[in-house]
Structures are given as structure tokens and as C-alpha cells.
Amino acid sequence: MDSFVRLKITLDSDSTLDIQELNKLLPDRVWSKGDIRPNTKIIEKSAGCIFFSGLEKEASLDQHLEALLLRTKPVATKIKKLSERNTVEVWCAIYTDSAPPLFFDSNIVDGIANLGANFDIDLYLLPERVE
Incomplete structure (x- = not known):
């Protein structure tokens, strides 16, 4: 199973923020x-930025x-x-050949909520590998 997780901030069209303010958050990528x-x-x-988890794709979703x-x-x-x-x-992508566990500890749920973030999980079921 391979997993990817990122936090994406997209500025709405009426936002008065500029790219330099997003850079102060120290994200992995910023765009205008x-x-x-x-x-x-x-x-x-629109302008925005992305934070990645920093882990290898083989790490668990948690x-x-x-x-x-x-x-x-x-x-x-x-x-x-x-977020106001x-x-x-917070976006997660899971690539797997079998159904993964999708249970989240309350600390993770609270952490996402404390960011004011939406939570999206994309699950990609792949054909079983033949060895």
C-alpha cells in the first residue's frame, strides 16, 4: 500500500493575502x-500553497x-x-490492492478540525500483484 498526504491552502479570489504571507508558513510549494x-x-x-507529510509513500496513512x-x-x-x-x-491518496483500514484516532480528527480543514480521502484499488 502506498499513501500520500498533503495540506493545501487555496486563496479565494477576494483574498487580500499575498504570496509572501503564505511563504511565512514555510510550505513545500507556493504558487501565484x-x-x-x-x-x-x-x-x-488562484494562489496557494502545499505542505506534504515528508514521509515515504510506504508509511501508513496514520x-x-x-x-x-x-x-x-x-x-x-x-x-x-x-480557513475562515x-x-x-487535508488530502489523502491511498493506492492498494485490498481494502485498507480507515480508522482515525481522535487526535488526528481533532488536529484536522483545529486547522479548519476539509478532509478528503481518495482510494485507488489496484489489481492484485502477481509474483
């Missing part, structure tokens, strides 16, 4: 409206979420404030 998304031809429709919450803890209050007028989302 009109930038071209890396490795694509997609033009960004480990990814715990790492992301620990990483964003120093700026959690600022992220929560941003902008979009904040």
Missing part, C-alpha cells in the same frame, strides 16, 4: 494565480497524518485563521 503547475500545462486559477499535523503545528493558528475566508484541505 497564473503560474503554470509543475510538470503540466495547467494554469493556476503516520502520514501525524507527521503532517506535527509539521503544521507551529502555524496551526494561522492556518485556522486562513479561504479553502484549507
Whole structure:
């Protein structure tokens, strides 16, 4: 099973924040409206930033979420404030050949809620591997 987790902040069109304010959060990636998304031809429709968990794809979903919450803890209050007028989302992608456990400890649920974030899980069931 491979897992990926990120926190994405997307500024709404009426936001008065600028990219320098997002950079103060120390995310992994920051973009401005009109930038071209890396490795694509997609033009960004709004400014934003992304934090990754920092773990390898083989780590468990819980480990990814715990790492992301620990990483964003120093700026959690600022992220929560941003969520009042902008979009904040914790996104998880799971690639697996069998149904994974989707149980989350209350600390993880509280941590996501304390960021003011939406929570999205994408599950991709892959064909079983033949050895």
C-alpha cells in the first residue's frame, strides 16, 4: 500500500493575502494565480500553497497524518485563521490492492478540525500483484 498526504491552502479570489504571507508558513510549494503547475500545462486559477507529510509513500496513512499535523503545528493558528475566508484541505491518496483500514484516532480528527480543514480521502484499488 502506498499513501500520500498533503495540506493545501487555496486563496479565494477576494483574498487580500499575498504570496509572501503564505511563504511565512514555510510550505513545500507556493504558487501565484497564473503560474503554470509543475510538470503540466495547467494554469493556476488562484494562489496557494502545499505542505506534504515528508514521509515515504510506504508509511501508513496514520503516520502520514501525524507527521503532517506535527509539521503544521507551529502555524496551526494561522492556518485556522486562513480557513475562515479561504479553502484549507487535508488530502489523502491511498493506492492498494485490498481494502485498507480507515480508522482515525481522535487526535488526528481533532488536529484536522483545529486547522479548519476539509478532509478528503481518495482510494485507488489496484489489481492484485502477481509474483
